[in-house]
Amino acid sequence: MSQPHRDRVETESDTAQLDLGPLPGLIGYVLRRAQLCVFKDFNDTCGEADVRPAIFSILTIIDRNPGARQGEVGAVLGIKRSNIVALLNEMEERGLAERRPHASDRRSHALFLTDAGDALLRRLDGLVEKHEKRFVDAVGEDGRDQLIDLLGNIQNAADLGDDR
Amino acid sequence: MSQPHRDRVETESDTAQLDLGPLPGLIGYVLRRAQLCVFKDFNDTCGEADVRPAIFSILTIIDRNPGARQGEVGAVLGIKRSNIVALLNEMEERGLAERRPHASDRRSHALFLTDAGDALLRRLDGLVEKHEKRFVDAVGEDGRDQLIDLLGNIQNAADLGDDR
DNA sequence: TATTGTTATACTCTATAACTATA
DNA sequence: TATAGTTATAGAGTATAACAATA
Numbered sequence: 001m002s003q004p005h006r007d008r009v010e011t012e013s014d015t016a017q018l019d020l021g022p023l024p025g026l027i028g029y030v031l032r033r034a035q036l037c038v039f040k041d042f043n044d045t046c047g048e049a050d051v052r053p054a055i056f057s058i059l060t061i062i063d064r065n066p067g068a069r070q071g072e073v074g075a076v077l078g079i080k081r082s083n084i085v086a087l088l089n090e091m092e093e094r095g096l097a098e099r100r101p102h103a104s105d106r107r108s109h110a111l112f113l114t115d116a117g118d119a120l121l122r123r124l125d126g127l128v129e130k131h132e133k134r135f136v137d138a139v140g141e142d143g144r145d146q147l148i149d150l151l152g153n154i155q156n157a158a159d160l161g162d163d164r
Numbered sequence: 165m166s167q168p169h170r171d172r173v174e175t176e177s178d179t180a181q182l183d184l185g186p187l188p189g190l191i192g193y194v195l196r197r198a199q200l201c202v203f204k205d206f207n208d209t210c211g212e213a214d215v216r217p218a219i220f221s222i223l224t225i226i227d228r229n230p231g232a233r234q235g236e237v238g239a240v241l242g243i244k245r246s247n248i249v250a251l252l253n254e255m256e257e258r259g260l261a262e263r264r265p266h267a268s269d270r271r272s273h274a275l276f277l278t279d280a281g282d283a284l285l286r287r288l289d290g291l292v293e294k295h296e297k298r299f300v301d302a303v304g305e306d307g308r309d310q311l312i313d314l315l316g317n318i319q320n321a322a323d324l325g326d327d328r
Numbered sequence: 329t330a331t332t333g334t335t336a337t338a339c340t341c342t343a344t345a346a347c348t349a350t351a
Numbered sequence: 352t353a354t355a356g357t358t359a360t361a362g363a364g365t366a367t368a369a370c371a372a373t374a
Contacts, residue, residue, distance in 0.1 A: 018240045019228040023221060026292070027299050027308060028202040032217065033242065034315040035199045036365095037322030038192040052340080053196065057187060064183040071355060076182045078197065083342065085357060107350045107355040128190070135191050138321030139314050144191060147314045150303050151198040154311075157302030158201030200342095216363080235332060247365065249334060271332040271373045 027154070038135065045131040051124060054079070054087055059113065059121045062097055067110040069102060096120060191318070202299065209295040215288060218243070218251055219260075223285045226261055226275045233272040234263070260284060 023029045042053055051059075054077075061073050074084040088111070091097040096117035102108035113121065136144045187193045206217055215223075218241075225237050238248040252275070255261040260281035266272035277285065300308045 018225060018232055018236055020240065021224045021228040022289075022292075023224055025312065026296060027311060028199075028206055028217065028295075029221065030312050030315045030319075031195065031199045031202055034318045034322075035192075035195045036242065037319050038195055041322050041325060042192055053192060054341080057193065060185045060187055061182060064185040068182055069355075072182055076184065078200065079341090080343070081356065082344080082358080102355095105351075105355080107348095109356075125186075128186075131192075132190060134325055135318055135321050139317045143314055143317070146310060147191065147318075148189065148194050150307055150311045150314070151194045153303045153307070154198045154299055155194075155201050157299050158198075158205050161205060161298055218364080233332080243364090244366070245333065246335080246367080266332095269332080269374075273333075 031154075041134060042128075042131055045127050046124060049120065049124060049127065051120070055091065056124055056128065058084070058087060058091065059096065059117060059124070062111045062113050063118065063121055066112050069105075069108040070099070070111060071108070073111060091117070195318075205298060206292075206295055209291050210288060213284065213288060213291065215284070219255065220285075220288055220292065222248070222251060222255065223260065223277065223281060223288070226277050227282065227285055230276050231274045233266060233269075234275060235272070237275060255281070 039053060042056075046052075046056065057077050058073060058079075061076060062068065065073075070084060070088065071081055073079075074081055079087070088097065088099065092099065095114055098112050098114055099109035100112060102110045139147060203217055206220075210216075210220065221241050222237060222243075225240060226232065229237075234248060234252065235245055237243075238245055243251070252261065252263065256263065259278055262276045262278055263273035264276060266274045303311060
């Protein structure tokens with residue numbers, strides 16, 4: 001609410017130079033723009049293996065928690081039960097993961113990586129490391145730690161405000 | 165790659181307690197989770213006005229740059245020409261914005277807010293302020309500034325790496 | 329020839345409701 | 352009754368290709 005509103009004179013060169021107003025100071029706006037950049041870089045890096053962020057995260061969780069149930073994996077990643085089905089179907093069709101009968105609950109599926117899934121994940125870990133390094137180089141190790149800490153606080157604030 | 169892989173024993177209470185492995189240390193993962201939280205809070209706050217983040221950002225840009233062309237608005241927000249069309253259609257149908265013939269380029273549309281669009285934006289500014297405050301309260305003013313600074317650096321790093 | 333807006337289209341992620349088989 | 356997985360469906364965001372009008 002500072003500058004007078006005046007119709008822009010036509011002095012654009014090639015890139016538009018518009019007034020963004022309060023947007024660059026809003027956490028949500030900056031968060032969104034940054035997240036898109038990081039995911040784009042992830043896809044540029046891991047797209048060669050045809051792996052999107054969601055697939056990578058599921059691979060990781062199953063690897064660290066073999067035998068976990070579908071619902072648990074979805075819950076911990078914030079993916080709804082109904083939405084993880086297609087992702088796991090894709091992973092099974094690609095031979096990366098398996099649904100096996102759960103030992104003590106016949107409603108549940110226990111999830112495991114195949115050898116191919118395990119091999120892919122090890123390859124991805126290298127690619128993701130390169131991807132991550134690009135951004136750590138930009139903000140420094142300390143910056144990365146600060147960033148993750150701040151984002152954790154953002155998440156906690158939202159979780160608290162959930163019951164409003 | 166530290167803990168031994170052992171099938172989980174079934175000791176879950178109500179919430180699954182799975183090993184997330186490297187995910188909580190990856191910028192992209194934490195960024196994504198935080199961004200979803202913030203957008204969810206935005207929608208909880210501004211949904212009463214039936215306004216999503218994209219609509220709010222376009223309203224803001226047109227307000228600060230009356231007469232701007234469609235392509236400029238899209239470019240500055242990272243929305244593709246083909247994708248901003250439906251958003252502007254919606255905004256025109258809702259009586260929030262207008263496409264007028266551009267003074268000097270008959271291919272272009274010059275964008276303006278209607279009085280209703282202006283009034284809505286002023287109302288939204290209050291709601292967004294409340295929304296923003298929730299998160300600034302959680303991280304502090306300094307935290308907010310650090311966060312925005314770090315996220316700006318993340319974005320720059322991605323932009324540089326774009327031509328790879 | 330290149331650019332602006334448009335249409336058509338497809339893919340991904342997210343959300344809800346209803347169904348089934350088990351518990 | 353409640354839960355785990357599934358199906359169907361819908362809404363959003365994002366991406367590409369092709370077209371008409373205009374530059």
